[in-house]
Amino acid sequence: MTFRQLAYHNVFRNRRSYAAFFLASVVSVMVFFVYSMFIFHPLFEEDGLQVLAVRGMFIAEVVLYIFTLFFLFYSMSAFLQARSKEFGILMHLGMTKKQLNKLIFFETMILGSVSTVAGIAFGFAFSKFFFMIGREIMELESLPLYVSWQPFALTIGAFASLFIIISVISVAFIRTKGILDLLQGYWKVDEITNASRWLSFLGFLLLGISYVLASVVTDETVYTMVLIIPPLATLGTYLFFTHSVHSLLNFYKRRKGVYWHKTRLVSLAEASVKLKDSAQMFFIVTIVSTVAFLTVGTLASFMSYTGDYRESNPLGLVYISFDGNSKELQHIEGLTAELEEKELAYDLVPLVVKRQTSTFTGNDVDIIRMSEFNRLAAALGFEPAYPDRGEALFIPYSKESLKELGKSQVQTELMESGVELSIDQVYPHILFPVHTVNFNSIVVNDLDYAAIDEPLQGYADGESTFTYYAFDIPSWEETVAIGSDLTAQIERAVEQEDFSGLNFFFENPGEDYRWFKSSFAILLFIGVMVAAVFLLAAGSFIYFKLYTGLERDRKQYLLLVRLGMTEKELGRIVNRQLIPQFFLPWVVALLHSTFAFISLQVVWDEFAELSILGEMILVLTGFTIAQVLYFYLIRWRYIAHLQAS
Amino acid sequence: MALFRRRKLGFIFQDFNLLQMLTVEENLVLPLTLDYVPVNDMATRVLELAKRLDLTPILHKRPNEISGGEAQRTAIGRALIHKPAIILADEPTGNLDSKASKDVLDLLSRVSANEGATIVMVTHDPIAASYCDRVLFIKDGEFFNEIYGDERRQTFYQRILNVLSLLGGNVNDLSATRLP
Numbered sequence: 001m002t003f004r005q006l007a008y009h010n011v012f013r014n015r016r017s018y019a020a021f022f023l024a025s026v027v028s029v030m031v032f033f034v035y036s037m038f039i040f041h042p043l044f045e046e047d048g049l050q051v052l053a054v055r056g057m058f059i060a061e062v063v064l065y066i067f068t069l070f071f072l073f074y075s076m077s078a079f080l081q082a083r084s085k086e087f088g089i090l091m092h093l094g095m096t097k098k099q100l101n102k103l104i105f106f107e108t109m110i111l112g113s114v115s116t117v118a119g120i121a122f123g124f125a126f127s128k129f130f131f132m133i134g135r136e137i138m139e140l141e142s143l144p145l146y147v148s149w150q151p152f153a154l155t156i157g158a159f160a161s162l163f164i165i166i167s168v169i170s171v172a173f174i175r176t177k178g179i180l181d182l183l184q185g186y187w188k189v190d191e192i193t194n195a196s197r198w199l200s201f202l203g204f205l206l207l208g209i210s211y212v213l214a215s216v217v218t219d220e221t222v223y224t225m226v227l228i229i230p231p232l233a234t235l236g237t238y239l240f241f242t243h244s245v246h247s248l249l250n251f252y253k254r255r256k257g258v259y260w261h262k263t264r265l266v267s268l269a270e271a272s273v274k275l276k277d278s279a280q281m282f283f284i285v286t287i288v289s290t291v292a293f294l295t296v297g298t299l300a301s302f303m304s305y306t307g308d309y310r311e312s313n314p315l316g317l318v319y320i321s322f323d324g325n326s327k328e329l330q331h332i333e334g335l336t337a338e339l340e341e342k343e344l345a346y347d348l349v350p351l352v353v354k355r356q357t358s359t360f361t362g363n364d365v366d367i368i369r370m371s372e373f374n375r376l377a378a379a380l381g382f383e384p385a386y387p388d389r390g391e392a393l394f395i396p397y398s399k400e401s402l403k404e405l406g407k408s409q410v411q412t413e414l415m416e417s418g419v420e421l422s423i424d425q426v427y428p429h430i431l432f433p434v435h436t437v438n439f440n441s442i443v444v445n446d447l448d449y450a451a452i453d454e455p456l457q458g459y460a461d462g463e464s465t466f467t468y469y470a471f472d473i474p475s476w477e478e479t480v481a482i483g484s485d486l487t488a489q490i491e492r493a494v495e496q497e498d499f500s501g502l503n504f505f506f507e508n509p510g511e512d513y514r515w516f517k518s519s520f521a522i523l524l525f526i527g528v529m530v531a532a533v534f535l536l537a538a539g540s541f542i543y544f545k546l547y548t549g550l551e552r553d554r555k556q557y558l559l560l561v562r563l564g565m566t567e568k569e570l571g572r573i574v575n576r577q578l579i580p581q582f583f584l585p586w587v588v589a590l591l592h593s594t595f596a597f598i599s600l601q602v603v604w605d606e607f608a609e610l611s612i613l614g615e616m617i618l619v620l621t622g623f624t625i626a627q628v629l630y631f632y633l634i635r636w637r638y639i640a641h642l643q644a645s
Numbered sequence: 646m647a648l649f650r651r652r653k654l655g656f657i658f659q660d661f662n663l664l665q666m667l668t669v670e671e672n673l674v675l676p677l678t679l680d681y682v683p684v685n686d687m688a689t690r691v692l693e694l695a696k697r698l699d700l701t702p703i704l705h706k707r708p709n710e711i712s713g714g715e716a717q718r719t720a721i722g723r724a725l726i727h728k729p730a731i732i733l734a735d736e737p738t739g740n741l742d743s744k745a746s747k748d749v750l751d752l753l754s755r756v757s758a759n760e761g762a763t764i765v766m767v768t769h770d771p772i773a774a775s776y777c778d779r780v781l782f783i784k785d786g787e788f789f790n791e792i793y794g795d796e797r798r799q800t801f802y803q804r805i806l807n808v809l810s811l812l813g814g815n816v817n818d819l820s821a822t823r824l825p
Contacts, residue, residue, distance in 0.1 A: 001671045001678050001687065013666035089662045093723070094651025095679050 003099075007106035017082075017547045020540035021075050022115055027536050028068045029119020029159055030126070031529045035061050036151035037127045038134060041143065049138050049515070053522045060526045061158075064533060069162055071537045074284065075544060076108065076170040082548040105167045112163030120155055137521040139514070199239050200247035206236030214595035217602050225599065233592060237286055240588070241279040246272065271580055278545055282585045285538040289589035289623075292531035292538070294596055297619045299527040301604065301612035302520040309516060312398055313433045313509035314380055316346065316473025317483065320436060323462035325503035331486060332469060338482045339473070347379040347472040354449070355456040355464045356419075358440065360412035364456060366438040367414075368395070368468075369449040379472040382429045387445050394426040395441040397434045402426060416454035419444075432470070433509050479510035487511075535623070539630055542581055546634065550641055557642050574639055582631045590620060651679055655724030655762070659736035661716045663708040669719050670695075670704040676727045690726060698722045698752065714745030721752060725760070732756075734766040738773050750776045771809060775802035784812050 001009075011018065035057040044050045080087075087100060095103075128145050135143040210233040217225050249272045275282075317335060321328040332348075339346050354367045374384035385393050396402035405426040413420045423442060432441075456464035473479060486506040493502050557570060565573075597616045604612055655676075656662075663672050673694065674687045695701045698718045703711050711719070717737060724732050734753070738746035754776055757764050766777065774780050775798050782789040790808055794801045 001667075001674050002684060003678055003681065006667075006671075006675070006678055009666050009671065086664060086666075089664060090675075090679075091647065092650070092656055092662070093676050093679065094647050094649075094654070096647040099647075099679060 003103070004106060007103050008110060010103070011107050011110045017079070017544065018111065020543035020547075021072075021079070022111065024533070024536045024540040025068070025072065025111070025115040026119045026122065028064060028071075028533045029116050029155065030123040031533055032061055032064050032158065033120050033123030033151060033155045034127055034130045034529070035064075035526075036154045037123070037130070040148055040150040040154075042146060042148070043140075043143065049518050049522065052519050053134070053138060053526075056523055056526045060530050063530060065158055065162065067530075067534065067537070068159075069165065072162070072166045073170060075541065076166055078281075078544065078548075080104065080170060101171045104171050108163055108167035108170070112159065112166075116156060116159045116163075119159075120152065123155075133525065134522075137518055137525060139518060196243055197247060200243040203236055203239030203242075203244040206232050207240060210236060211591075211595050214599045217599045219602055219605065222599065222603055229599070234287060237588060237592070238283050241275075241282045241286070241585075245275055245279075245584075249275070271577065274549070274577065275580065275584075278581065281541050281545055285541050285585040286588045286592070288534050288538045289585065290592040290596070292534035293589060293593040293620065293623060295527045295534075296524075296531045296623075297593060297597060297612075297616055298600065299520065299524040300615040300619050301600065303524060304612055304615045305604075306513065306517045306520055308399070309509075309513055312430050313513065314429075314431060314472075315433060315470050316476040316479055316510055317469075317471035318433060318436045318505075318507040318509070319469040319471075319483075319486075320505040321467045321469070322503045322505075323460075323466070328467070328504070331504065331506075335471070335483050335486075339471075339479075342478065342482070344473055344475060344478055349376040349379055349470045349472070351376065351468040351470060353466050353468050354452050355459075355466075356414040356416050356452060357457055358412045359415050360410050361440065363440055364438070365414070366441040367449065367452065368441065368443050369446055370443055371446050373443045376431060376470050376472070377429075380429075380431065382431070385427055385443050387425075387443060387448075389445050389447050390420060390422060391425075392421045392423045392442040392444045392448075394423060395432065395437065395443060396426055396430050397432065397437050397439060397441070398430065401439070402428070402430065414452060416457055417452045419448050419451050421448065432468075433507060436468075436505065436507055473510070476510040477514055479508055480514055481511070483508055535626070538585075543634060545581065546578075546638060550638075554642055570642075571639070574635065574642070578631065578635055578638065582627065582634075586624075586627055590624070593620065651676060652727065653730045655727070655729035655732040657717070657720050657724050657732065657734040657737045659739040661708070661713075661720045661740075663716060663719060663723075665708055668705050668707055669700060669711065669715075672708065672719055673700075673722045673726055675723060680727070694722050694726055712745070713741050714748055717741060717745065717749050718752065721749065721756070725756060725762075728760065729762060732762050732764045734764060736768055737766065738768065738770055746770070746773065771802060771805045774805050775799075780805060780808075782808055782812060 015022075038044070038057050039054050039061075044054060090100065090103075131143045131145060134140075210229045213225055213229055213232075253272070319331060319335065321331075336346070336348065349372065351368055351372045355364050356367060357363070358365045370385065370387060377384050387393055394405040394408075396405055409422075409424040411420075411422050421442070421444065427443065455461045483506055486504070487508060489502065490506055493499050560573075561570070594616075597612065601612055663669075664675070667675070670691055673691050677687045677690070691704075692701075695704055698721065700715070700718055700722060703715055708716055708719070717740075721737075724734075732753075737753070738749055741749060750773055753764055753766075756762060766773070768774055775794075778794045779791065780794070781791045789812060792804055792808060795804075
């Protein structure tokens, strides 16, 4: 056996302890490699969506790299600590510190190269699959598999450097104070837990403060709070696991009536030792899970935005022609020709809109005639509106306005023409995209409409009316690139902030929608994969803790069985031990995320009125189900290993 | 210090301290591995040693598959393989039954006689002590008495017991040194 073989045996015969850790590294390499395959894809062009995808994936790669570095470093040093007895024996036999470092370096490099190779192999095997998803999301004609040295070089380079860094630093963390210390091993740390009362209180206090702050965030304070709450909550979480939990347990233990009761004595005593030992692990798992929840949750809330977008933009295309627009006919003909060329069915409803001043608010109002409005409503499949003479309906511009306008009742007079109107209803559907309609828009009876004969105050006759061309296109998502020259003109004007000489407005909600939807889907796709790596890593911490303690637990259970503990009681003790390990960090992370989402809702409210509650519940439930399954899997293996003795 | 340990000392422990990941054979060659001895040399030495210690049938087993006596013989083999000048043994028979203890002690005697290694052994067991050439008695951490062995182990054993009763009965530490 050579020195290298020794390192090799150490890794491969310890594979059960390395399993979860190895799995997390492989998945991390795999995701990294898949991103690299996208980034270096020869068919990717300088197109908006693809640039976004490449940038997003690049950032995700950086995040993955940093995260994997920390994850591996933490796992490695915990692992080395758990093996201190083994190192003690080796040093007793005369291993020098230099040789020990070399051994650990070899071991890390073996682990690193195996997981890099496996990760790349899986990544390459599944990249066709990921390309298919990517092609669907980015709506590309094709995204073929390709072979190039670049993704391989990037991945190998990144992870080789990562594992070298890990092996160099983790070596520095082995405590080699004395061979005897090492020989006594890892579990020497089971001292009686001494939690500081003051720090436990501080832990609760900090968590409480951050929750309160998170729930009272308003849109003005949100940006300062983003800087304040996360550090508070992080520190609070740390103190909670290192001190508060123990104070609670000690409090519980002091009530002997409760404590000295059947299996509780064993399980509580065990729990307090384990909790102390795992406090840092719990802290890390909580933070990592919270970040994963928030990533997926935030991206999922983007998706709810796209769902909402369809409802508030039922029109396929909007063209508004103002006074003095000489190209009106030419533009409309151009648009219809483009639609026909693409063989898209459409319904064009022109609406002549009159502008007047309302005496009630003093603002100007856009007025649409009932007959024209109902033609559009019929085209969209909505019910018609029939305001009588002297009556009118509000036209909502968003879901929120639909609710508010429904409550308001207005008696007003159109100042210029002297038409009196009572408005006490709102049309129950959103017809017009929010930027294309005045916030004060109403539908009136055709007779009232005809009675409006004076122009808006301070404007000429032509200036106080405009024509709104509403295109209803059932397959509205297919309108990509229709009217692209008009879009370009609008964009140019927006960029230069100069709207003079632009006598029309054009909007293509279908195209916007496709863009939103695809870019959010890309971000979600990227985010879910990163979050999956995070959660796997969190899971592997727990797995690792269980396995390093397994040998010791087995001896203890053997003892308990000899003392006359039944199998059922054993199951109960295992549950009591595993449940906190699995679900304590989980519950704290869920709480953190819930409060973070409360704040996020405020941010959303500010620029798009929608509720993310549904998405959040979906995301959190999904994660919880995954965790419960993981729990049962590990519990099954754990009991099997315990009873193997 | 590490080099000194590696080349001049051999250690035997009560709880064997074999590495669980390695087979018996690998545990045996471990000290040589640390010294980068050529593989062929290691292989010949292992085979020779295994024959002497009667470990040949279990060379490819892992420590959790073998008995306590076998494990201790492996540990002794590991302590011997690099031909140390001194072997330090901490309660080598503490975890073994009387048959295995006898095997181990006979083995140690032979090693001391044939290889010329000094063995320093700490034990509670008067029988184990009776295998030694010189016995130092330590009571509660303080030196108490010392006796030298004679031709017959049985009589030496009786003398050790006599000293022990002088020491005051109960549990006593026996520190024994065997000189070649």
